[in-house]
Amino acid sequence: MLSNVQTSKTIKSTKEKILEAALELISRYGYKGASVRKIAKAVGVRESAIYNHFKNKDEIFQEILKSLFSSDFSDFFEKKPIEENAKKGKKFLMEYAATVKLATFDPKHEKLFKIVLLELMQNKEVREQFLNYFYDNNIKKLSHVLFLMMQEGLIRQSDPMLMAREFFAPLFYLRLEVTLLRVDEKSTVTLSTMFEKHVEFFWESVAVRA
Amino acid sequence: MLSNVQTSKTIKSTKEKILEAALELISRYGYKGASVRKIAKAVGVRESAIYNHFKNKDEIFQEILKSLFSSDFSDFFEKKPIEENAKKGKKFLMEYAATVKLATFDPKHEKLFKIVLLELMQNKEVREQFLNYFYDNNIKKLSHVLFLMMQEGLIRQSDPMLMAREFFAPLFYLRLEVTLLRVDEKSTVTLSTMFEKHVEFFWESVAVRA
DNA sequence: CGGTTGCATGAACAGACGTTAATATAACCG
DNA sequence: CGGTTATATTAACGTCTGTTCATGCAACCG
Incomplete structure (x- = not known):
């Protein structure tokens, strides 16, 4: 249980960071202008790590759209x-x-x-x-x-x-x-x-x- | 004189076509989404030909902005x-x-x-x-x-x-x-x-x- | 006619893009 | 402890980007 909580906490933490960074960057540069590499850099991670949390760039955007x-x-x-x-x-x-x-x-x-x-x-x-x-x-x-x-x-x-x-x-x-x-x-x-x-x-x- | 008119007519014709195509494509896909290649294709010309009429992509956009x-x-x-x-x-x-x-x-x-x-x-x-x-x-x-x-x-x-x-x-x-x-x-x-x-x-x- | 000029082409460049694969490193579970 | 799972890295791919350059062709001028 504890392990599970911690694991999902870790997931959530990075995933949330990605969403936050994406929100920030997309609101500034637009969907096209906010590249996966830029988002990854803002999170402090390599771009490939993004794909451990989201299927692709569009899925990040969809997630943001939901909160819109x-x-x-x-x-x-x-x-x-x-x-x-x-x-x-x-x-x-x-x-x-x-x-x-x-x-x-x-x-x-x-x-x-x-x-x-x-x-x-x-x-x-x-x-x-x-x-x-x-x-x-x-x-x-x-x-x-x-x-x-x-x-x-x-x-x-x-x-x-x-x-x-x-x-x-x-x-x-x-x-x-x-x-x-x-x-x-x-x-x-x-x-x-x-x-x-x-x-x-x-x-x-x-x-x-x- | 005649030659000059014809020359500038030819210039104007292609230059106008570029501006028209750019207006159309930028209004659909935005500045970033309207690539030089797309514009060139719409005009019916290779992308390098664009640069005979405009210094760069931004100059095209500036020209459109003027008419805004x-x-x-x-x-x-x-x-x-x-x-x-x-x-x-x-x-x-x-x-x-x-x-x-x-x-x-x-x-x-x-x-x-x-x-x-x-x-x-x-x-x-x-x-x-x-x-x-x-x-x-x-x-x-x-x-x-x-x-x-x-x-x-x-x-x-x-x-x-x-x-x-x-x-x-x-x-x-x-x-x-x-x-x-x-x-x-x-x-x-x-x-x-x-x-x-x-x-x-x-x-x-x-x-x-x- | 010969040379200049205007305008097009094709090929190439360096960089950015989204995405994937192989691999490493932990932390967890039984 | 050994194995699984989650998450990271490095490297690479194919494609697209804006732009440049050498070249070719045709029309014009003197």
């Missing part, structure tokens, strides 16, 4: 019943924006986001997961909340789907801009306050005045 | 004095959205847009041109028009810069989605109507009711 859309923020909507969220009105939208902001500046999520951008055009799987994720898990669920807010009389009547996109898109664009600036280590102070400003503006745009 | 942000749509704001645009109110925003829509579906601009997305994370020059272009040439100028609209009493008072971003971001996100769907030759009919819907929604959000 199964991260902490995917279950944002599952924390509380959706009806409860709807009643909170603007406060809910603020929380949502705060979550996006958090992901934007969180190192792990930033890397994953970069990989998405890097491989979006090249990798069909990434593309489909991207569209699915952002559509189903964000816009669709957002539109549900907005629909309920309309029924509560909190916001004006409109197409919930359209409204969800209008709320989501500026957050996405903001995230993109911040990520780009951070690549060149430029300041993002101006942009970082815009997550909240966006919610304010949006709420002014849709709120039904009492 | 100097395309027809850059001078959208220069067609008419900005004050005139402001007075048109919603109609101006419709025209702007129509221009983005046009660029989204135009093959040449679609390829350039793909290249931007592909190289955004890898190429500092693309990154800076992207931020400059979208910031200066779109958001900044949009905010100017919106500011004038506020003064005209057409739209409500707010931060023009913020408002410009709110108007621009959904168009950008829309363009991204459409481009992604078209890569896999999926239908974009639902999305293509959203350019106008966005303007409608935005106008409802900011217009001062008479």
